[in-house]
Amino acid sequence: YELSWEEAGHANTQSRFFWGKADGTFLNTKIFAGKYRITLKEGAFYAPEPEVVYLKENRLTRLDYSVIPYARVNIDEITLTGSKQNNLEIKYTIEDTEKEVNTEGLDEGLYTLSEAQVFISSKSPNVGVNNSETKYTIRAKKEFERGDYEPGVPFQVVEKNVRNLDPGKYWVRIGVRTANPQKRYNFSTIKEIVVPAQTAEK
Template sequence: MRKIIAGLFILLSATLMSSCSKEDNYEGPNAAFKGRLLDNDSKENFLTETGGVQVKLEELSWSATPTPQFIPSKSDGTFEDTKLFSGHYRVTPANGAFWPVEGIEIDINGTTTQDFTLTPYLRITQFEHELQGTTLIMRCKLSAPKEAGLPRLLDIKPFVNISDYVGSGATISQYTDPNKVDINASWSGEIAAKTYEIRVPNLKSGRTFYARLGARVDDSYKQFNYSQIITITVP
């Protein structure tokens, strides 16, 4: 009896070892998807931050109602994912400071490139800055590419960092919220005509900072429309 049990144990062990040693025949991710997010007016890269826009992918190869996956934008307004499965996808830029756009259907195989054009809720215009001692002064106006249906404006904030990755997710907090300008109003001619001034005091001497302004509306995501990034060296 013991010999029979021992024999069965050896046979089972050999079977398990054989099954574990077999190679996995499933293919891994074999496709990449990348592109640019473009401002519909300037045709330049959309002014955003890391994760400021999410590119939503829905693979339609196997289901009409798939679970979406997301590619976060890079700080330069591009996006890229190099670990996707080849297939037929619906792709929609989402979750950012722009008017909703229709998704497109596209086959992703190998390396596929697709750009998307976005209309921002707001544009920061006539952006100027100066340094007075250790105080950074930034001025701007706001414009709205589409006024009808624009959500209520919330505020304008300064974002300051010691690297050029600067935005709501990368800022020195003591320079941001205490110096914001609240608006809390619907779009109007008065807002369009106003020049906003934001002061950031007490920058540390001998340091180089990167700064920009961001304005946002009261939509579901409350992401910011940004100015260009400036470099400030405090004497």
């Protein structure tokens, strides 16, 4: 939001929105020099307070943000299973972050775990919500309710419903989400696995 434009007396000042990239970075080279208020929105995290930034002409301004996610998820182990070695057993650990922040006054659904989902792709390492082969993962989902876990205490999930993969290379990650209004996920790092051609189901 350009504060300098508003302070100059313009009543029709509008916010500008742009999204981060798949790797978590963002870049916008079409912003005028001036004084801005930067706000992080629409992510699966507790956002920091807005920041006032001065953008200078012909200069690239770097901003680094650290946020607390609604939940953390880590893939512990992926094992090829089955007689043809083309099924996956995925062990992963989930930890919510409810006890790391002051949740007073927040909607409980914002930070209550609701589900975990496996995402897998043979086409791109940038696997996620909009890049996933659901034919392999449609059953690879776990649902949670408050009371199924203890806030702040990590717990492990074992997923065995990724089956009958074709031979080749795949990228796998786990997404965990709360009942936040935008239904945004927190993601694990991406793991690469290879289903061997000589033993996979034809």
